[in-house]
């Protein structure tokens with residue numbers, strides 16, 4: 561029996577508790593992991609609160625990522641004692657996830673933890689930080705180098721936003737952090753933002769085009785914020801869009817694309833092939849300032865996960881929530 565957060569669904573709807581689960585013996589290709597740390601991400605909050613249909617089968621152990629040590633292996637690439645990290649692949653949605661003392665998954669989904677990254681740091685990064693890295697790579701792939709102009713990051717005090725701000729600043733970009741919490745301007749400047757602007761500035765009814773302000777953007781908010789950002793991207797600029805913290809809608813026009821050559825690059829973290837994941841994790845190991853990462857961490861015990869999750873939906877989370885599991 562293993563201690564876990566468990567989501568169940570009955571006739572009266574979804575319920576969640578901390579309880580005990582048991583696992584089947586390992587199938588060919590699977591590994592068992594002693595989970596050292598997990599985290600809370602926005603998607604975990606949607607799953608735990610049941611406010612969006614993230615969970616596809618019940619009972620479900622939530623937790624879209626974890627870091628831990630292999631305790632059993634039926635996969636050729638892994639042996640007992642290996643340190644691994646997992647993000648996505650439907651774990652915590654379709655397959656039991658990281659908010660449990662044991663995880664049992666397809667070994668193909670794992671990434672060996674790079675040297676120099678502790679399991680706690682891996683989960684301080686978590687899916688949010690790894691997605692931020694994918695967004696930075698997406699901007700680089702579009703030729704958005706620091707000399708092209710400022711880069712704007714929305715939802716900057718959240719998980720993706722905090723890591724994106726830090727990574728971009730470390731690479732020499734001038735980062736404009738957009739936040740609904742101007743009281744956190746000091747936190748964002750400490751992460752490396754060169755300026756901080758109030759979300760209100762990019763929240764109004766979007767125009768098709770606005771004055772060109774930014775070479776690139778990482779957007780986690782969607783909706784009118786993304787539409788406003790698109791209208792202010794410079795000629796041949798690019799936006800890496802990964803989130804919907806504000807809205808699933810996108811009330812824009814084709815104007816930024818056909819008149820300014822702007823690229824809107826969608827970023828998914830869940831189904832990324834292993835080779836690209838490994839590149840992202842290696843970059844995180846070398847490019848992310850560990851002191852700044854430490855400043856993002858709030859630790860929440862497994863037993864406090866259920867009451868903490870709603871904070872994401874209230875826009876109250878700052879940085880990253882790390883859950884020590886065993």
Ligand code: NDP
Nearest residue numbers: 602715716717718719720739740803804805806828829875
């Ligand atoms: P967080 O909750 O940590 O951060 C989101 C931030 O967005 C908040 O801190 C807040 O920042 C801002 N925000 C919150 N609510 C609103 C609102 N109603 N309107 C405008 N801004 C708002 O979440 P994460 O950083 O973990 O995730 C951010 C988004 O990215 C989520 O939508 C998540 O689902 C998505 N995501 C997608 C992934 C993918 O694979 N595509 C992977 C990981 C995340 P502030 O107060 O500074 O404005």
